[in-house]
Amino acid sequence: MENVIVAVDAMGGDNAPVEIVKGAVLAVTENPKVTVKLVGIEGVINEELKKYEYDKERLIVVSASEVIETGEPPVNAIRKKKDSSIVVALNLVKNHEADAFVSAGSTGAVLVGGQLILGKIKGVERAPLAPLLPTEKGISLLIDCGANVDARSSHLVQFAKMGSIYMENVLGIKNPKVALLNIGAEEEKGNSLVKETYPLLKECSDINFIGNIEARYVPRGDADVIVTDAFAGNVVLKLYEGLAMTLLKKIKGAFMSSLKTKIGALLIKKSLKKTLASFSTEAHGGAPLLGLNGLVVKTHGSSKAIEIKNSIIQCLTFKEQNINGIIHDKFDLGKE
Amino acid sequence: MENVIVAVDAMGGDNAPVEIVKGAVLAVTENPKVTVKLVGIEGVINEELKKYEYDKERLIVVSASEVIETGEPPVNAIRKKKDSSIVVALNLVKNHEADAFVSAGSTGAVLVGGQLILGKIKGVERAPLAPLLPTEKGISLLIDCGANVDARSSHLVQFAKMGSIYMENVLGIKNPKVALLNIGAEEEKGNSLVKETYPLLKECSDINFIGNIEARYVPRGDADVIVTDAFAGNVVLKLYEGLAMTLLKKIKGAFMSSLKTKIGALLIKKSLKKTLASFSTEAHGGAPLLGLNGLVVKTHGSSKAIEIKNSIIQCLTFKEQNINGIIHDKFDLGKE
Numbered sequence: 001m002e003n004v005i006v007a008v009d010a011m012g013g014d015n016a017p018v019e020i021v022k023g024a025v026l027a028v029t030e031n032p033k034v035t036v037k038l039v040g041i042e043g044v045i046n047e048e049l050k051k052y053e054y055d056k057e058r059l060i061v062v063s064a065s066e067v068i069e070t071g072e073p074p075v076n077a078i079r080k081k082k083d084s085s086i087v088v089a090l091n092l093v094k095n096h097e098a099d100a101f102v103s104a105g106s107t108g109a110v111l112v113g114g115q116l117i118l119g120k121i122k123g124v125e126r127a128p129l130a131p132l133l134p135t136e137k138g139i140s141l142l143i144d145c146g147a148n149v150d151a152r153s154s155h156l157v158q159f160a161k162m163g164s165i166y167m168e169n170v171l172g173i174k175n176p177k178v179a180l181l182n183i184g185a186e187e188e189k190g191n192s193l194v195k196e197t198y199p200l201l202k203e204c205s206d207i208n209f210i211g212n213i214e215a216r217y218v219p220r221g222d223a224d225v226i227v228t229d230a231f232a233g234n235v236v237l238k239l240y241e242g243l244a245m246t247l248l249k250k251i252k253g254a255f256m257s258s259l260k261t262k263i264g265a266l267l268i269k270k271s272l273k274k275t276l277a278s279f280s281t282e283a284h285g286g287a288p289l290l291g292l293n294g295l296v297v298k299t300h301g302s303s304k305a306i307e308i309k310n311s312i313i314q315c316l317t318f319k320e321q322n323i324n325g326i327i328h329d330k331f332d333l334g335k336e
Numbered sequence: 337m338e339n340v341i342v343a344v345d346a347m348g349g350d351n352a353p354v355e356i357v358k359g360a361v362l363a364v365t366e367n368p369k370v371t372v373k374l375v376g377i378e379g380v381i382n383e384e385l386k387k388y389e390y391d392k393e394r395l396i397v398v399s400a401s402e403v404i405e406t407g408e409p410p411v412n413a414i415r416k417k418k419d420s421s422i423v424v425a426l427n428l429v430k431n432h433e434a435d436a437f438v439s440a441g442s443t444g445a446v447l448v449g450g451q452l453i454l455g456k457i458k459g460v461e462r463a464p465l466a467p468l469l470p471t472e473k474g475i476s477l478l479i480d481c482g483a484n485v486d487a488r489s490s491h492l493v494q495f496a497k498m499g500s501i502y503m504e505n506v507l508g509i510k511n512p513k514v515a516l517l518n519i520g521a522e523e524e525k526g527n528s529l530v531k532e533t534y535p536l537l538k539e540c541s542d543i544n545f546i547g548n549i550e551a552r553y554v555p556r557g558d559a560d561v562i563v564t565d566a567f568a569g570n571v572v573l574k575l576y577e578g579l580a581m582t583l584l585k586k587i588k589g590a591f592m593s594s595l596k597t598k599i600g601a602l603l604i605k606k607s608l609k610k611t612l613a614s615f616s617t618e619a620h621g622g623a624p625l626l627g628l629n630g631l632v633v634k635t636h637g638s639s640k641a642i643e644i645k646n647s648i649i650q651c652l653t654f655k656e657q658n659i660n661g662i663i664h665d666k667f668d669l670g671k672e
Contacts (some may be wrong), residue, residue: 136582149519149527183485191485191567215574219582231527234519235551235571242552243579246472247615250632253586254611255604264603270591271597275590279583 003033004316007089007098008105010040012105017041020104021048023308028058030307035061039089039096070301071114073223074108078116086110090117093294100295100315101287111147114289114296120326123331124291126155128230129298130163131237132285134223134279139196141167141176142218144230145237145287153197155251156180157204159166161289162327163225169321170288170314177221179213181232193229202229203303206330248276286311288318291327295319339369340652343434345427347403348441350638353377355544356440357384359644364394367649373398373434375425387663400424406637407599412443414452422446426453429630434633436651438622440639447483450625450632457660460627462491464501464566465574473555475511476542477503478554479625480566481573487565489532492516493540498626499561499661500543505657506650515549515559517568523547529565537563542666554590568624585613620645624654627663631655 008024010017017040021054024036031062035058038045042063066084068077078255086105089111092098103110120127129146132133132139143163147156160178167176180198182190187198188213191279213223215236228236255265286299295318299311344360353376360372361545371394378399385397391504402420404413414423422441423652428434439446441552448463452535456463463483468475479499484491496514502511516534523534525548537545549559564572591601621643624633631654635647 006565086436136585145457181571183567183574213570217580218575219579229527231519232568235517235568235574238551239554239572239575240579242550243425243555243576244583245582246555247580249472250615251608252607257607257611261604261607264600266596267600268604271593272587275586279586305475313530 002316002320003035004100004319005035005037005098006312007062007092007101007317008308008312009040009085009089009101009103009105010038010045011085012103013299014104014223015304017044017048018102019303021045021310022052022158022305023054023055023303024059024312025049027310027312028055028183028307030309031316033316034058034172034312036060036312037092039092040085040204041065043197050133060091062088068106068109070106072106072109072246074106076216077106077109078113079109086113086211087117090114090294090296093296094118099319100165101298101310102297102299102308102315104299104301106299106303107298108147109220110296110298111289114292114294118292118294120295121293121328121331124327125158126151127289128159128162129289131286133218133226133237133240133283134284135219137221139171139223139284140218140221141222141225142233142236143212143225143227143231146230146289148230151193153193153200156197156227156229157200158331160201160204160207160209160225160227161330164327166288166290166323169323169326170317173224175208176224177222178225178227179208179210179219179228181215181228181236182212183214185214186211195203195232197227232297241336251291284310290323291331293324338656339371339653340372340436341371342371342648342650342651343398343428343437344644345421345425345439345441346374346381347400347421347439348439349635350440353380353384353442355485355641356644357381358388358417358641358646359639360395361385361390362387362641362645363648364391366645367399367652369652370393370394370648372396372648373425373428375428376402376421379646389518390659398424398428404442406442408442410442410448413442417671422449423453426632428599430454430631431581435575435655436633438633438644438651440635440637440644443634443637445481446632446634447625448670450630453629454630454632457627457664458669460489460663461494462520463625463627464495464498465623465625466502468620469554469562469573469576470620471555471660473506473557475620476554476557476559476570476606477561478560478569479563479626481569482566482625484566484621488509489529489536492529492533492563492565493536494544494627494667496540496543496563498538499563501666502624502626505659505662506653507548507618509560512560513546513558514543514563515546516552517551517564517572518548519550521548533563540672545567559651570630580615584595596603620646621650626659627667629633631660633657
């Protein structure tokens with residue numbers, strides 16, 4: 001089994017640097033095959049690291065003096081802030097001083113930086129961001145949720161193939177079911193993009209295309225890979241988060257409505273918390289940005305140490321399974 | 337105050353004719369200003385009506401010998417089945433023998449029938465289907481969820497205006513907040529359709545445009561009118577329904593996990609049920625199909641008698657407030 005070196009953006013996300021540094025410490029402590037390069041403002045990181053005992057050979061601080069904020073226009077930020085944690089960390093991956101990059105920082109900057117600094121695998125038209133969604137049956141990959149709005153059908157076909165490779169090799173799902181997000185089950189339904197994409201997916205012999213999926217059946221887990229353009233993908237991902245939050249608030253309100261319900265709530269609390277934790281979009285580590293010359297994982301802006309740790313350790317499987325190599329073979333040499 | 341005559345599709349929906357007929361009886365019983373024309377196979381309807389006592393002058397059966405099934409291609413069905421309940425009922429509206437049409441039947445057939453038989457108000461480019469979504473604050477109008485995929489920016493501007501008129505006049509929300517569904521808050525975010533639409537909405541002096549809304553904040557109720565093309569709108573509506581169902585299943589699972597939780601569940605059950613009922617997408621009657629020469633309301637395929645009753649009574653406000661007249665003035669004579 002190989003080792004993995006992960007460059008981690010110590011300055012990115014709502015809880016940086018505290019939770020990021022903690023997550024990095026947890027990762028190297030839990031898994032001896034993981035080395036972390038914590039990238040960011042040295043003084044700040046070292047101050048945090050003082051709190052912990054850890055293997056200093058496998059947790060190294062790499063200096064980056066600038067920080068890209070969430071609100072900054074991504075292209076400008078990546079071009080101008082050459083010494084930002086995101087740019088420095090991506091350059092570590094580019095120069096083979098790290099195998100992967102994990103960030104909870106600006107999604108736009110990570111997407112743009114990944115494409116500009118690492119570049120796309122030859123043959124890959126667009127690099128999709130692919131988060132995992134919790135479902136009744138387990139998890140599904142939603143591909144794309146990135147910045148690729150106004151996608152073309154050829155992009156969606158590539159997303160389907162990359163998503164299928166990811167679910168099969170990283171998540172271990174044999175022959176993953178691939179479906180196209182649409183407003184009806186029938187082939188002739190939908191907007192011009194999905195109508196154009198459907199027959200192309202049907203022709204793909206290397207994926208298990210099961211047809212259209214309505215948004216209603218996404219939470220039920222009817223498909224392992226849900227193919228969509230980034231606009232609709234973003235709507236699904238954000239609504240998942242927002243609606244779950246609203247429903248929980250409503251449920252809490254019901255629990256507090258009388259003495260009787262308060263007592264009932266006490267009896268249920270623990271079991272309910274456990275159930276709902278398994279259904280959080282944050283429970284399954286970060287979202288890979290697929291199709292790049294190097295591995296990039298974007299975690300939630302609100303990530304805590306556990307998610308950072310999971311995202312770092314996830315990179316080990318990604319490297320071991322040689323996902324980029326498989327995508328490379330399929331899209332460059334193995335082009336159909 | 338006026339009276340209203342509502343043509344009801346007795347044959348449409350999963351629970352037809354039983355629940356439809358019951359809903360019609362409830363409507364005329366509850367509100368003396370409502371007259372219902374129940375359209376469908378006479379023998380079947382009369383058999384159901386035998387169960388009830390009702391004012392026979394305000395509940396009239398109109399014969400239609402054919403039924404359009406949910407799976408049928410809508411355009412063909414409307415053209416060929418001239419004696420179907422949908423076509424006959426829409427003709428009642430067209431010929432001013434009814435003020436409105438309510439159906440729980442095939443959405444496609446109702447949309448196509450409405451446009452072909454009633455026609456659009458002059459100046460209206462497309463007729464949007466606009467369901468109400470439950471939110472933390474109350475309800476929001478999601479416009480469009482119909483068949484208008486591949487919408488243009490001018491359509492979205494019209495949807496914004498029609499939605500605003502509806503919320504102000506039917507729901508009584510003063511100066512309703514109108515937002516554009518997008519993948520970020522900033523004006524420059526999104527696909528080409530929303531980027532083109534944003535500045536057009538900003539220029540509209542007759543609506544209260546508050547900018548973009550991310551799907552995450554739809555359930556929180558940040559906007560009264562959510563403007564979107566039918567593809568994304570359908571994704572929002574269907575995911576709302578699917579995710580709520582899945583979360584409830586999960587919660588029920590947590591309730592049943594031990595004796596302790598089962599006891600807790602007993603104490604909470606009633607309060608929770610009440611809370612969640614207020615958050616059902618089915619709790620707020622049907623979705624109007626706006627912009628037509630006549631009022632059409634589409635209710636859920638799974639509608640029970642209560643929803644049918646609510647949808648019928650809703651037509652009274654719609655008529656009293658002269659929504660079609662207002663839309664007509666704005667889009668035809670009052671065109672900007």
